Amino acid sequence: QVQLQESGPGLVKPSETLSLSCAVSGYSISSGYYWGWIRQPPGKGLEWIGSIYHSGSTYYNPSLKSRVTISVDTSKNQFSLKLSSVTAADTAVYYCARSRGLDTFDIWGQGTMVTVSS
Amino acid sequence: QSALTQPASVSGSPGQSITISCTGTSSDVGSYNLVSWYQQDPGKAPKLMIYEISKRPSGVSNRFSGSKSGNSASLTISGLQAEDEADYYCCSYASSTSLVFGGGTKLTVL
Numbered sequence: 717q718v719q720l721q722e723s724g725p726g727l728v729k730p731s732e733t734l735s736l737s738c739a740v741s742g743y744s745i746s747s748g749y750y751w752g753w754i755r756q757p758p759g760k761g762l763e764w765i766g767s768i769y770h771s772g773s774t775y776y777n778p779s780l781k782s783r784v785t786i787s788v789d790t791s792k793n794q795f796s797l798k799l800s801s802v803t804a805a806d807t808a809v810y811y812c813a814r815s816r817g818l819d820t821f822d823i824w825g826q827g828t829m830v831t832v833s834s
Numbered sequence: 835q836s837a838l839t840q841p842a843s844v845s846g847s848p849g850q851s852i853t854i855s856c857t858g859t860s861s862d863v864g865s866y867n868l869v870s871w872y873q874q875d876p877g878k879a880p881k882l883m884i885y886e887i888s889k890r891p892s893g894v895s896n897r898f899s900g901s902k903s904g905n906s907a908s909l910t911i912s913g914l915q916a917e918d919e920a921d922y923y924c925c926s927y928a929s930s931t932s933l934v935f936g937g938g939t940k941l942t943v944l
Contacts, residue, residue: 824879
């Protein structure tokens with residue numbers, strides 16, 4: 717079955733760039749679907765960060781757009797998130813997920829906690 | 835864009851029905867039939883329960899149903915069970931090719 721697994725540093729310093737990857741198994745990213753990133757600060761709700769279509773088109777949350785880059789590496793069957801100039805407010809569990817349309821996230825990774833602290 | 839508005843908490847007894855509301859604007863919920871609902875247990879990833887207002891993914895109990903009226907959407911759980919206790923989030927497509935989540939609702943089964 718299709719599985720997603722996030723990976724990346726659990727601790728990032730303020731003003732630096734947060735970089736995460738999501739490895740996909742059981743399905744070829746280049747075959748279809750949207751692939752997205754969602755985050756959840758401790759004790760708070762979900763926030764959509766952005767998504768990428770299998771063709772490479774990207775869609776970002778307007779409030780984060782200036783700091784976010786999502787890309788796909790079809791050779792590794794994974795997609796990645798870069799969030800620049802991070803602050804403590806970016807501390808959260810970061811999830812990667814597959815969506816059939818931009819809005820319907822049907823398969824999620826387990827999530828990875830990222831803390832922004834010096 | 836602002837988060838969709840959900841009640842912070844709802845509760846019900848086993849066997850009862852509860853409804854969770856999700857209020858947006860004419861730029862999101864009101865303009866698109868693209869509202870989804872997610873169930874999240876503590877420490878776990880969210881799980882898709884409803885998509886496109888009222889469709890259920892394979893494997894989701896038919897006790898879960900969704901609807902929409904104007905700028906608001908709703909999730910109804912009938913025949914409440916202890917295992918339904920969780921946080922629930924709505925999500926809507928929004929203008930400018932964007933998505934917005936609700937603030938989340940904690941469901942307590944009494």
